[in-house]
Amino acid sequence: MSALRGAKFNSGALFCRDKIAAMRNRSLAFLMLLALLPEARAVQLPGLDAFIDEMVQRHQFDRGALESAFAQAKHRQSIINAFSGPATRKPWPEYRANFVESRRIRRGVAFWLQHREALARAEQRYGVPAEIVVALIGIETYYGRDTGKVPTLDALTTLAFDYPRRADFFRGELEQFLLLSREQGFELSEVKGSYAGAMGIPQFMPGSYRRYAVDFDQDGKMDLLADTVDAIGSVANYLEQYGWKRGESVAVRSSEFSGDGDKSPRLVAEWSNSGVSPLDSVAVEAAQNAALLEFAMDDGKESWLTFANFGAITKYNNSTYYAMSVFQLATAVKAAFREAQ
Known part of the structure; x- marks a missing residue:
């Protein structure tokens, strides 16, 4: 109190400060209330x-x-924000590590063992190997666990x-x-x-659901939301419809390209003439068309010749990283499945 002696007391200024503070508090409370309210009803959307x-x-x-x-x-504004945000792409090793990892491989083997009859039947009917179907479902929804x-x-x-x-x-x-x-x-x-x-289990958009879903267990319903057998048949049908070629390879490691920069798709025989040849012992027809893809690694780069079946996977998700992750997870699951027999 002693500090106030001799000082002029401006009650008007104090009142203004109190009023401004009160207005700020009310504004803050209003904003907090808005944050707690449910998102706007869609009926308000024009159109x-x-x-x-x-x-x-x-x-x-x-x-x-x-x-x-x-x-x-x-x-849901959060959806608009997700679509409108800046596009970012993880480096290939980081992207791959999200999907081609030990737990997903183990659960892929368990999924295959549990549904081996449906997977074998889908492969016979549509020509799509079991491991590809397993890997797709494994990447899309962790084998149906996260839809x-x-x-x-x-x-x-x-x-x-x-x-x-x-x-x-x-x-x-x-x-x-x-x-x-x-x-x-x-x-x-x-x-x-x-x-x-x-x-659903295979993450089909509604249009794809109506076009490519099949009643693979013949129970009278095409249930991709909860029926794993229907999901297996539908994934295989989808890939076949988008050009999957029975018995052909997806991709094969290759030597690096040291040409003039033209990496447009061409016959395997033509790639060989350009110094690009398969490194793995995979049966590849010389007359088969192939695209050359390069993936940056921590210690350099990997080169791959990719074929029509790789292209079919990109119809599921138009990303070379995605398609290569499916292929490499499928390869790892197949190897682990054989060891489990």
């Missing part, structure tokens, strides 16, 4: 009403049922109406999801998957 009209007219959906479903759907937790209706609605860059694609997938749910008897609000709308 959704017109989409519902189109679905009613084109596919005879019940308007009330669609309006009720979309009234419960949520716009995604994002409501598919939320994901597709958010991307269809608030991601202009690929709005047409996701509107099409939303339409396919509505049709699929009606055909399969799914509750729209209960289906969950990835933040991009991929679903």
